[in-house]
Amino acid sequence: MTTENKRRAAIIGTGFYVPERVMTNHDMEKIVDTSDQWIVERTGIKERHIAADDVATSDIAYEAASRALKDAGITADELDLVVVATLTPDHPTPSTASLLQKRLGATHAAAFDLQAACSGFVYATTVAAQFIENGFYKKVLVIGAETLSKYINWEDRNTCVLFGDGAGAAVFAAAEDGSGILSFDLGSDGRGPELLGIPGGGTRYPDNEDTIARKVNRIHMDGKEVFRFAVKALPATLKRSLEKAGVSAEDLNWIVPHQANIRIIEAASKRLAQPLDRFVINIERYGNISAASIPIALAEANAAGKLKKGDLVALAGFGAGLTWASCVMRWAK
Numbered sequence: 327m328t329t330e331n332k333r334r335a336a337i338i339g340t341g342f343y344v345p346e347r348v349m350t351n352h353d354m355e356k357i358v359d360t361s362d363q364w365i366v367e368r369t370g371i372k373e374r375h376i377a378a379d380d381v382a383t384s385d386i387a388y389e390a391a392s393r394a395l396k397d398a399g400i401t402a403d404e405l406d407l408v409v410v411a412t413l414t415p416d417h418p419t420p421s422t423a424s425l426l427q428k429r430l431g432a433t434h435a436a437a438f439d440l441q442a443a444c445s446g447f448v449y450a451t452t453v454a455a456q457f458i459e460n461g462f463y464k465k466v467l468v469i470g471a472e473t474l475s476k477y478i479n480w481e482d483r484n485t486c487v488l489f490g491d492g493a494g495a496a497v498f499a500a501a502e503d504g505s506g507i508l509s510f511d512l513g514s515d516g517r518g519p520e521l522l523g524i525p526g527g528g529t530r531y532p533d534n535e536d537t538i539a540r541k542v543n544r545i546h547m548d549g550k551e552v553f554r555f556a557v558k559a560l561p562a563t564l565k566r567s568l569e570k571a572g573v574s575a576e577d578l579n580w581i582v583p584h585q586a587n588i589r590i591i592e593a594a595s596k597r598l599a600q601p602l603d604r605f606v607i608n609i610e611r612y613g614n615i616s617a618a619s620i621p622i623a624l625a626e627a628n629a630a631g632k633l634k635k636g637d638l639v640a641l642a643g644f645g646a647g648l649t650w651a652s653c654v655m656r657w658a659k
């Protein structure tokens with residue numbers, strides 16, 4: 327098999343959805359001691375979308391998934407697998423993917439959730455790629471979806487200004503024309519929830535009156551330490567994926583990074599010696615949506631007609647775990 331006709335997993339459709347309600351930095355000023363200036367200068371975020379009280383992750387995921395299926399020109403019953411990357415599932419069990427599989431009418435599809443925090447969509451992409459490359463599955467739907475607002479500590483200015491809600495989705499199918507996933511790099515260092523995470527609500531610190539009062543079941547982050555990790559991890563994982571694909575950073579048309587902080591993206595641009603305009607950036611409108619950040623940015627870039635057939639596109643994320651993940655693909659559409 328030559329490199330050209332090797333079977334690879336290529337994206338044939340994308341979609342995204344964010345809830346209607348927008349919270350600006352000025353809205354944040356009314357909740358905690360912060361300012362639009364501080365948030366913009368330190369993070370690049372201007373506003374974020376927040377789900378209504380009765381909206382759960384599968385509702386947001388459904389909208390993004392439906393749009394991705396439409397973009398791909400396929401129906402849900404053609405899907406072999408639905409994977410949802412999320413750290414904010416509807417329930418501990420069943421999986422959000424199972425709920426979605428039923429709601430979409432993906433009657434022939436297997437379904438499961440994958441949890442790798444903000445790296446989740448790229449992790450899930452590599453899972454989809456294995457099933458397609460080995461020929462077991464033909465069409466896989468991967469969704470990154472989060473309702474982080476339900477886990478925000480609205481009294482903690484260090485974290486509440488950073489996050490938003492939304493979902494992005496991609497449909498993968500086999501390609502044998504040189505397009506698709508060329509390489510990936512996944513990793514984890516397991517430094518735990520003290521650094522970044524939602525420590526409570528699981529089996530280590532089950533919810534009780536005390537943990538709920540102390541907001542152990544809300545997002546906690548040592549921002550400075552995670553920042554230090556992220557500025558190294560993002561370019562490092564990208565370099566490893568580029569090396570595995572046998573291409574250089576200069577060859578990339580687009581880099582779609584996790585949208586946690588504009589300063590982290592700027593640092594990656596410097597470390598990779600690649601101009602910032604090659605990075606897909608939407609953090610100013612959405613904030614950090616964990617596993618949904620990368621697929622939303624990808625779907626937005628696709629909808630805007632930025633991604634051309636044959637373009638070399640890299641996805642790269644990092645987050646709780648700590649985890650990191652990247653992949654390089656030749657755009658198929």
Ligand code: UT7
Pocket residue numbers: 359360361364365368369444483484485487522548549550552553556586587590614616644645646
């Ligand atoms: O997706 C998961 C990955 N997450 C990340 O990648 C996040 C990585 N970390 C970051 O992006 C940044 O560390 C933050 C945006 C979270 C914080 O920015 P920073 O420049 O590291 O600020 P800092 O934590 O060093 O805080 C500087 C000051 C502190 O005041 P003092 O102690 O110097 O008086 C904070 O209390 O800014 C204060 N501060 C705020 N001030 C106004 C922290 N949050 C706010 C706020 N508004 N929202």
